[in-house]
Amino acid sequence: MNHSIEQKVISYRRHFHANPELGWLEYCTAAFIADELLDLGFEVKKGAEVMSVDDIMGLPNKDVNQLAFEKAEKVFGLEKMKPFANNATAVAGVLKCGDGPVVAIRVDMDALPILESNAKDHYPSQAGFSSKSKGVMHACGHDGHSAIGLGVAHCLSNYSDKLNGTYILLFQPAEEGVRGSASIVKSGFLKDVDYLFAAHLWSNMPLGKIVCSQNGTAATDKLDVTFYGKSAHAGICPEKGNNAILAAANTILCLNKIQFEGEGLRRVNVGRMEGGAARNIIADRSKLEIELRANSQIIENELLEKLERIVKDSAEKQGCSFEIKKVGEAAAACGDDSLAKLIRDEAENIDGFTNVILSDKENRGSEDFTSLMNAIQTRGGKASFIGIGASIKGKNVEHHTPDFDIAEEVLYPSVELFFNLAKRLSK
Numbered sequence: 078m079n080h081s082i083e084q085k086v087i088s089y090r091r092h093f094h095a096n097p098e099l100g101w102l103e104y105c106t107a108a109f110i111a112d113e114l115l116d117l118g119f120e121v122k123k124g125a126e127v128m129s130v131d132d133i134m135g136l137p138n139k140d141v142n143q144l145a146f147e148k149a150e151k152v153f154g155l156e157k158m159k160p161f162a163n164n165a166t167a168v169a170g171v172l173k174c175g176d177g178p179v180v181a182i183r184v185d186m187d188a189l190p191i192l193e194s195n196a197k198d199h200y201p202s203q204a205g206f207s208s209k210s211k212g213v214m215h216a217c218g219h220d221g222h223s224a225i226g227l228g229v230a231h232c233l234s235n236y237s238d239k240l241n242g243t244y245i246l247l248f249q250p251a252e253e254g255v256r257g258s259a260s261i262v263k264s265g266f267l268k269d270v271d272y273l274f275a276a277h278l279w280s281n282m283p284l285g286k287i288v289c290s291q292n293g294t295a296a297t298d299k300l301d302v303t304f305y306g307k308s309a310h311a312g313i314c315p316e317k318g319n320n321a322i323l324a325a326a327n328t329i330l331c332l333n334k335i336q337f338e339g340e341g342l343r344r345v346n347v348g349r350m351e352g353g354a355a356r357n358i359i360a361d362r363s364k365l366e367i368e369l370r371a372n373s374q375i376i377e378n379e380l381l382e383k384l385e386r387i388v389k390d391s392a393e394k395q396g397c398s399f400e401i402k403k404v405g406e407a408a409a410a411c412g413d414d415s416l417a418k419l420i421r422d423e424a425e426n427i428d429g430f431t432n433v434i435l436s437d438k439e440n441r442g443s444e445d446f447t448s449l450m451n452a453i454q455t456r457g458g459k460a461s462f463i464g465i466g467a468s469i470k471g472k473n474v475e476h477h478t479p480d481f482d483i484a485e486e487v488l489y490p491s492v493e494l495f496f497n498l499a500k501r502l503s504k
């Protein structure tokens with residue numbers, strides 16, 4: 078075990094945990110990673126070199142973006158921040174070690190809009206590395222993922238003269254809400270990749286357990302639906318208005334039914350609604366934030382078609398117009414068996430993994446990585462999404478909650494796994 082890299086990875090994780098940034102706002106995170114990769118001798122690709130800026134989905138508010146960029150500019154200076162401007166927060170390190178396969182490892186960097194717990198038994202507060210950004214928190218383990226990515230960068234850099242091939246470490250923005258990977262697929266940055274890996278740490282999976290190919294991720298679409306009506310006095314002449322809130326309400330009720338129509342996993346959720354101006358005015362605008370999920374693309378497409386019909390009917394009934402905007406999407410995907418076996422062989426030789434499972438199909442929601450997997454597989458490459466148990470002894474904390482935490486013991490074995498895979502695939 079390389080003690081210095083292990084310590085380094087833990088300190089990276091704590092740095093990222095203390096400095097969380099939301100999707101598309103990972104300015105400080107990306108600049109920090111770029112500096113580290115450069116120091117380690119990687120060719121560093123930033124922003125538009127890695128992603129297609131025109132294909133960004135689900136952007137944050139402009140003012141919030143401005144503040145986040147200015148904050149990063151103060152720390153890193155304008156020159157360093159320029160390539161990441163306008164939410165182009167992807168960064169990648171490329172290490173060319175002669176002829177051989179192109180091996181890519183993708184990690185994510187974004188945090189969530191959650192106020193971190195300051196309870197005494199919450200380790201990040203106890204050890205002094207809890208979030209410095211109030212209301213933003215690494216509550217899904219992406220701090221650990223980025224730390225692992227940099228740990229692998231150290232190993233590859235130390236070992237580069239013994240490797241044959243090209244190694245890419247891709248740090249992807251905006252995984253939450255499955256918004257980030259489409260822009261990377263569209264850019265073509267990964268078009269020559271032969272092997273693509275990603276892992277997710279799970280706080281609700283026992284430490285020591287690893288699933289070499291997680292195939293239960295669902296297809297999903299995240300949609301914003303807006304209805305445009307006409308305002309009128311609600312007491313004197315409501316008939317002169319077109320009620321956008323009624324259109325939204327009808328949509329919600331009809332949508333709720335479609336998840337019970339047919340076989341397979343179907344999830345439809347309206348998680349947020351807004352609309353109207355005041356109680357005595359017929360609402361001229363309303364907006365719904367919706368997500369659809371299914372365990373096959375066929376079912377997902379069926380849900381999408383039904384949604385479009387319901388929205389259109391509901392709008393027509395009220396004489397409203399409407400707009401459906403996609404703000405995130407992920408496909409269902411399946412890892413390659415041969416790659417899963419290779420991962421299993423390597424994991425079995427690492428002390429930190431005591432329960433190695435080849436594959437599973439457990440439903441763990443959706444994952445932005447699947448779009449990247451599909452893109453690589455379509456071009457004949459191989460890909461796998463690995464699940465790694467990171468539960469803390471005696472605790473059962475769920476993802477996306479204020480008490481979320483991961484067992485740091487898992488970080489170094491995860492680095493070892495990726496590094497050993499890179500060595501194994503080197504020709």
Ligand SMILES: [Zn+2]
Pocket residue numbers: 216217253476477
């Ligand atoms: Zn998450």
Ligand SMILES: [Zn+2]
Pocket residue numbers: 217218219252277
């Ligand atoms: Zn996550």
